[in-house]
Amino acid sequence: MGQIECKYFKAGKKCKFGDKCHFGHGKNQSSSSSSTPQTATSSPPLTSTSSPPQGTFNWVSKDISKGNLSYPLRAINQCDDQPLPEDFKFIEKSFPGDNVIPREIPLKCDCIGDCYDTNNMGQDNCSCFQKEKYYDDKGRLLHLNFTEIYECSPECNCSESCRGRVIQKGPQHPLELFKTKDKGWGVRAKVEIPARTYVCEYVGEIIGQEEAEKRGSEYDKKGLSYLFDLGGSNERTSIAELTIDATHFGNESRFINHSCDPNLTSFSAFIETIDERMPRIVFFSNKFIKINEELTFDYKYTIPLGHDASGNAPGDIKCNCGSKNCRKWLWKAG
Numbered sequence: 001m002g003q004i005e006c007k008y009f010k011a012g013k014k015c016k017f018g019d020k021c022h023f024g025h026g027k028n029q030s031s032s033s034s035s036t037p038q039t040a041t042s043s044p045p046l047t048s049t050s051s052p053p054q055g056t057f058n059w060v061s062k063d064i065s066k067g068n069l070s071y072p073l074r075a076i077n078q079c080d081d082q083p084l085p086e087d088f089k090f091i092e093k094s095f096p097g098d099n100v101i102p103r104e105i106p107l108k109c110d111c112i113g114d115c116y117d118t119n120n121m122g123q124d125n126c127s128c129f130q131k132e133k134y135y136d137d138k139g140r141l142l143h144l145n146f147t148e149i150y151e152c153s154p155e156c157n158c159s160e161s162c163r164g165r166v167i168q169k170g171p172q173h174p175l176e177l178f179k180t181k182d183k184g185w186g187v188r189a190k191v192e193i194p195a196r197t198y199v200c201e202y203v204g205e206i207i208g209q210e211e212a213e214k215r216g217s218e219y220d221k222k223g224l225s226y227l228f229d230l231g232g233s234n235e236r237t238s239i240a241e242l243t244i245d246a247t248h249f250g251n252e253s254r255f256i257n258h259s260c261d262p263n264l265t266s267f268s269a270f271i272e273t274i275d276e277r278m279p280r281i282v283f284f285s286n287k288f289i290k291i292n293e294e295l296t297f298d299y300k301y302t303i304p305l306g307h308d309a310s311g312n313a314p315g316d317i318k319c320n321c322g323s324k325n326c327r328k329w330l331w332k333a334g
């Protein structure tokens, strides 16, 4: 397959994947050494702070996570009778697919207590910070200009309450899946989410280049786009070595739609291992998010050079984000 301009995060670089290329940037890391997907078990749901659904609905699932989140992850369709896709299974953590071998390179500090506490020996010298601290006292990002976030690992000597542990505690803000009018399923907040707060992680099956290329072309034909390229690209080709495929195994993140004015920003996070090929892709709020506001991130598609966004070729997808600065197209054939 010839190389084409990638339409998502790799704008400006060459990508050999099919017409509908992948989300993707940053670097990569697997959070599980098992090659078996960890699908949700049937333990009882934990308490939720979200309110019951209002109005009528045509289809509802009380908790698609089946008790595996700190709140029931409801899915509600008030637009039509379509349920969530049956060939989609909720998983908590990414898992390596065939022939993907995670490199276990843990980060480890010898700090005592809280690495962020200036009164203990961690101070600014904690080896896990990789130059800088990431979080404030409330566990929110100090700013949004990071591209990578390093957290203390299970190997670290510091305490479990070390402030260098935020993402690893899991999402704390209840979300809900809902059917949108013109973008398929989407995700919305069921509580207010302050700016710079950890929201969720893009999880799925971690696959290699060849497999991603093969699946990418198949998915393109079916109009599916749930591939997220990880950062450690092959230097020769600039193609991601690894990709997260959330088509059949994933969590709420694979339902997050694109906006040209998004309220989430993605970061590459390193926790259990600092294998640059396998960051965890995590989303933080980049502004205050209201109750029932839809969560969005920028797929970062750029219209190929020489195309002025006029006309409508088969396979083009119009952007329905509704923002004032909407770029009009989510995907446009080059």
Ligand SMILES: C[S@@+](CC[C@H](N)C(=O)[O-])C[C@H]1O[C@@H](n2cnc3c(N)ncnc32)[C@H](O)[C@@H]1O
Pocket (backbone or CB within 6 Å): 182, 183, 184, 185, 186, 223, 224, 225, 226, 254, 255, 256, 257, 258, 259, 317, 318, 319, 320, 321, 330
């Ligand atoms: C990663 S999926 C998001 C979840 C998807 N809505 C679903 O029902 O599974 C990406 C797809 O959602 C739709 N989509 C996402 N953002 C959109 C937007 N701003 N405008 C139109 N369609 C959008 C497109 O069909 C796109 O290929």
Ligand SMILES: [Zn+2]
Pocket (backbone or CB within 6 Å): 109, 111, 114, 115, 116, 128, 152, 156, 158, 159, 162, 163, 164
């Ligand atoms: Zn620590």
Ligand SMILES: [Zn+2]
Pocket (backbone or CB within 6 Å): 109, 110, 111, 115, 122, 126, 127, 128, 152, 156, 158
């Ligand atoms: Zn430390």
Ligand SMILES: [Zn+2]
Pocket (backbone or CB within 6 Å): 107, 108, 109, 110, 115, 126, 127, 128, 151, 152, 153, 156, 157, 158, 164
């Ligand atoms: Zn540490």
Ligand SMILES: [Zn+2]
Pocket (backbone or CB within 6 Å): 259, 260, 261, 319, 320, 321, 322, 323, 325, 326, 327, 328, 329
């Ligand atoms: Zn838009």
